[in-house]
Amino acid sequence: MGIVEALPHIKLQGKEAFAAMRKAGALTALALDEVLPLVRAGTPTQAIDDFFMAFAEKHHVLPATLNYRGYRKACCISLNHVVCHGIPGEKPLHEGDIVNIDLTLIVDGWHGDSSRMYAVGDISRAAERLVDVTYESMMRGIAAVMPGGYLGDIGFAIQTYAEAERCSVVRDFCGHGLGQVFHDHPNILHYGKRGEGAKLKPGMIFTIEPMINLGKASVKILSDGWTAVTRDKSLSAQFEHTVGVTETGVEIFTLSPGGHHRPHFKI
Ligand code: MF3
Numbered sequence: 001m002g003i004v005e006a007l008p009h010i011k012l013q014g015k016e017a018f019a020a021m022r023k024a025g026a027l028t029a030l031a032l033d034e035v036l037p038l039v040r041a042g043t044p045t046q047a048i049d050d051f052f053m054a055f056a057e058k059h060h061v062l063p064a065t066l067n068y069r070g071y072r073k074a075c076c077i078s079l080n081h082v083v084c085h086g087i088p089g090e091k092p093l094h095e096g097d098i099v100n101i102d103l104t105l106i107v108d109g110w111h112g113d114s115s116r117m118y119a120v121g122d123i124s125r126a127a128e129r130l131v132d133v134t135y136e137s138m139m140r141g142i143a144a145v146m147p148g149g150y151l152g153d154i155g156f157a158i159q160t161y162a163e164a165e166r167c168s169v170v171r172d173f174c175g176h177g178l179g180q181v182f183h184d185h186p187n188i189l190h191y192g193k194r195g196e197g198a199k200l201k202p203g204m205i206f207t208i209e210p211m212i213n214l215g216k217a218s219v220k221i222l223s224d225g226w227t228a229v230t231r232d233k234s235l236s237a238q239f240e241h242t243v244g245v246t247e248t249g250v251e252i253f254t255l256s257p258g259g260h261h262r263p264h265f266k267i
């Protein structure tokens with residue numbers, strides 16, 4: 001009686017919500033597949049944003065970032081040492097760039113949020129390794145999601161792997177609960193300790209979206225108020241999936257329908 005909960009309630013969603021998230025996640029993933037041919041040298045990143053605007057219009061859905069807290073684009077595009085929230089513009093992509101494209105589509109009121117790395121032509125071995133480590137970090141974080149586990153298990157899985165690979169985990173941004181709200185409780189930290197934080201329960205829906213740097217973890221925000229870059233100018237990568245906790249484990253809502261989970265590197 002009279003005791004205030006220290007942590008806000010984490011929503012537990014039912015069958016209908018999961019069906020709606022499947023639809024929102026699938027459409028977001030399809031858009032990230034279909035943009036692939038545009039990710040080549042010479043393409044201004046604004047052309048990618050235009051593509052998503054047209055895609056959203058065609059499918060009668062809305063990009064969640066448009067007019068979100070003053071943001072004016074359909075997606076975020078973050079190149080090389082940009083950690084996240086890069087703003088699309090007229091500068092073209094260059095051979096050797098590594099590119100994160102982050103898209104959230106609102107389908108029937110439900111948010112599907114995902115990002116992937118793309119490679120422009122041939123990229124350096126260091127860049128390839130970072131992209132591989134980042135993808136594996138996200139997948140290890142997802143594999144830690146199961147009912148009875150803890151939020152801290154996710155961060156622990158990501159951090160221990162990324163740091164063993166001599167990379168660093170960005171602390172300034174985190175994953176988030178979502179559903180009919182874009183950024184909801186809980187925060188999903190990409191670092192942490194096993195067994196810490198809230199207990200995972202079937203019906204929880206959130207993103208896992210680690211940002212991993214080749215150099216140090218610290219970031220700064222550019223004067224546009226959005227673009228986050230590594231302070232040491234080292235390369236940064238990110239992948240993001242929207243997932244739900246099921247009775248037996250985890251469901252990924254934003255899997256690529258075409259199998260374009262990550263860039264394909266030549267051996
Ligand atoms: N899609 C981003 C995320 O993963 C949020 C971008 S908000 C914006 O949560 F305003 F920067 F676009």
Ligand code: CO
Pocket residue numbers: 113175176207209240
């Ligand atoms: Co997100």
Ligand code: CO
Pocket residue numbers: 102103104113114115240
């Ligand atoms: Co996102």
